[in-house]
Amino acid sequence: MTNSNRTSPPAYLLKLLEDTTGKETVSWHMPDCGLSPAFRFSVMLEDKNKVFVKAATDETTAYWLRNEYLALSTLRGKFMPNIIAWIDIPDIHPVLITQDLSDAYWPASHQGVTWRKGDFELLLDAVQMLSSIEAPPDLPAMKNWGTGIWPSIAENPCPFLQLGLCSEAWFKRSIDALILAESKTDVTGNFLVHGDIRSDNICIEGSQVIFVDWSHAGRGNKHHDLGNLLPTLHLEGGPAPYLVMPEGGVVAASGAAALTQRLLADQSMPEWLKKVFIKLIAIDLEWASQCLGIDLPDEIK
Template identity: 35%
Template sequence: MVTERLTRAIGRPVARVMPFVGRGYTPARRMIVELADGSKVFAKQGMNEYTAGELRREHENYLRLHGSFMPRLRGWDDDGGLEPILVLEDLSGAHWPPPWRLDQVHKVLDTITAIAEQPVPDDMPALMVEWVGGGWNAVAKDPEPFLSLGLCTARWLDRALPPLTAAAESARLKGDSVLHLDVRSDNLCFSGDRTVLVDWNHACLANPEIDRAFFLPSMHAEGGPAPEEVATIDPAMVAVVAGFFACRAGLPPVPDAPGVRPIQRTQLEVALPWAIRALGLGA
């Protein structure tokens, strides 16, 4: 059944379907598909309501946006239910960091700029500002999940929360540039002279500094340079990044995606000290 659907989506005979493991935090099914002529493509199939919706949003963005920073769209088959299939070029042979080289970090930052300079599609959604920027307000309402991480004391939080919240609330999040909104090493690779970002389901319109700021903690956590060494980011935006992870990393595991909270904590362990330095809060 899957082979038949892949053949229909791609428009070419399928010889073999192989499971792909190693990246991704959702239960979507991932496959390397070998075609009758020996070439290969990559396919993702929805497995529940959430992954089906995300794949449909991602497919819409492949139709809206175009550039060397996106995988080439190879096919699409929508069953109208929970298992749509998106087919893209096979990038399994590309370099997926880490490790990081300084020139690669700059390539990613340059690619974020190139994405932001794309013509704006008429139907591209705007950023949900509170979802990104409301982290410290959420911590103020319920500090226990954040405090349970052991990254600070309640006394320190009482002192630091007002300036962190004020800074985050002053950040300029709205904008009319295209963002990927999930720039991390597991979502990007280097293929020849291309820097390619995958998983375009969150793409929206906002201030492109959001993509730059959110990329830097994950890169540094993987052995790359400190954020301040490669980019100048508004301290208010740094507070937004730290707050985004602070209000989420201590929450219960995400159903069907147990790896999400650990990676959020890893990014918080970089973003929080970065915000402390950027705002001059002290230890």
């Protein structure tokens, strides 16, 4: 490696990449993405071509990376990054080398999220295409939870009511409908599920949407990715979920319950994230109300 940019890779990873490509590396840049402890680098090679390197750092990230490689190597869709090399040898955590997408448009960064005109339409079309594909049988199957969350909230509604999302009267009128809708949740199926579609796992190259980080890919319900995406997308300026999925009452009810459970259980959650969760729950509750034919929540802040 002739020089470095921002950070230097571990020595073993430098050697692996240069041995695999047969080229020296010029620079290693850590992109503004990723939440797991896996290594991520955008690397410039001596021939001025770039590659993206993702390396596992423990057994958990190794499992995720092998799952990501399984999805990318089996399907190779237009909405996936191209694989350049896969390294999985004894005594070293696996390494995935793919096409570098740092020059594509990334709507999300640590500075915020900026969607351009027409991006939402491209994204929703891409999600629909992804979700219509039959998943490879070796991908892990999604499984339903054994018990619902709304019944436990109903037993002790005070913490939920203190979030200021609705009045006690609205809760009493609506809880049976929410419980019933959540009970119909079924995430199982044989369709491709990305499992973590959000703005920081999306880039756009020309008119092609590309989804990255396929660590949680699996087989499941064809509406799973879209249902999980819509509330956050609406928070970022996208369409109201009901306009895209008017039949999504079950998804909305279960989504609101899951977010509520996480919010109330995590006492260490920072205040800014709590506010985001409350906004997302409000979006889900409004969406559920529109789909299930119940009154809109009456005290959403």
